[in-house]
Amino acid sequence: xxxxxxxxxxxxxxxxxxxxxxxxxxxxxxxxxxxxxxxxxxxxxxxxxxxxxxxxxxxxxxxxxxxxxxxxxxxxxxxxxxxxxxxxxxxxxxxxxxxxxxxxxxxxxxxxxxxxxxxxxxxxxxxxxxxxxxxxxxxxxxxxxxxxxxxxxxxxxxxxxxxxxxxxxxxxxxxxxxxxxxxxxxxxxxxxxxxxxxxxxxxxxxxxxxxxxxxxxxxxxxx
Numbered sequence: 001x002x003x004x005x006x007x008x009x010x011x012x013x014x015x016x017x018x019x020x021x022x023x024x025x026x027x028x029x030x031x032x033x034x035x036x037x038x039x040x041x042x043x044x045x046x047x048x049x050x051x052x053x054x055x056x057x058x059x060x061x062x063x064x065x066x067x068x069x070x071x072x073x074x075x076x077x078x079x080x081x082x083x084x085x086x087x088x089x090x091x092x093x094x095x096x097x098x099x100x101x102x103x104x105x106x107x108x109x110x111x112x113x114x115x116x117x118x119x120x121x122x123x124x125x126x127x128x129x130x131x132x133x134x135x136x137x138x139x140x141x142x143x144x145x146x147x148x149x150x151x152x153x154x155x156x157x158x159x160x161x162x163x164x165x166x167x168x169x170x171x172x173x174x175x176x177x178x179x180x181x182x183x184x185x186x187x188x189x190x191x192x193x194x195x196x197x198x199x200x201x202x203x204x205x206x207x208x209x210x211x212x213x214x215x216x217x218x219x220x221x222x223x
Contacts, residue, residue, distance in 0.1 A: 121165045 014022070045053045078086070190196035 117165065120168070121161060 045056060048056070190199050
C-alpha cells in the first residue's frame with residue numbers, strides 16, 4: 001500500500017479522482033494514528049490514581065496561554081477576572097508587607113509610624129503660625145543648612161509632650177513581645193520553654209488518666 005501511495009505521489013499522470021482518493025487515504029491513516037495514540041494515553045491514565053488522572057485531564061483541557069512577544073504588554077492577554085485577582089493579590093501583599101521581620105523598616109512602614117506619632121504628638125498651638133503681614137520678619141532669609149537645629153527657645157509644654165510620648169512608646173515596647181510569656185497565677189512545672197511545650201503535650205494526652213493520681217499524691221491519700 002505504501003508503494004502504491006509513493007507511486008501515486010510521484011506519478012505526474014495522477015487523475016483528479018486518484019488524487020482525491022490519495023488524500024482520503026492519508027486522512028484515514030492520520031485519523032487511525034491519532035485514535036491509536038489517544039487510546040494508549042487513555043489506558044495509561046486509567047492506571048493512575050484518580051486524583052492524578054483528574055489533574056492531567058484538567059491540564060490537557062486548559063487552553064494554552066499565549067506567550068506575548070513583548071512581556072511589557074502581557075497584561076493585554078489577561079481577562080477581567082484575572083486582572084481583578086492580580087490587583088487584589090497585589091493590594092493584599094502590599095498591606096502585609098511589614099508583617100515580616102526583614103521588611104519592618106521599609107519606607108512605607110517608617111512613614112506610617114511617623115504619621116501615627118504625629119497624631120499622638122500634635123504640634124503646639126501657634127508653633128507653626130505664619131508671621132503677620134507687614135512685619136519685619138516677612139523678608140525671606142537665605143537658606144543656610146548650618147542653621148538647622150540652632151533654635152534654643154523650647155517651651156516647657158513641648159518638652160513635657162515629648163517626654164510623655166517617649167514614655168508611652170517605651171511602655172508599648174515592654175508590652176509587645178512575639179514570645180508567649182508565662183501567665184501570672186499558673187503553676188510552674190517546667191524548667192525552660194522546650195520543657196513547657198513538652199509537658200503541655202504530655203498533659204493533653206495523659207491527664208484524663210493521671211489527674212486523680214496527682215490529686216491523691218498532693219493530698220497524701222494515695223494508696
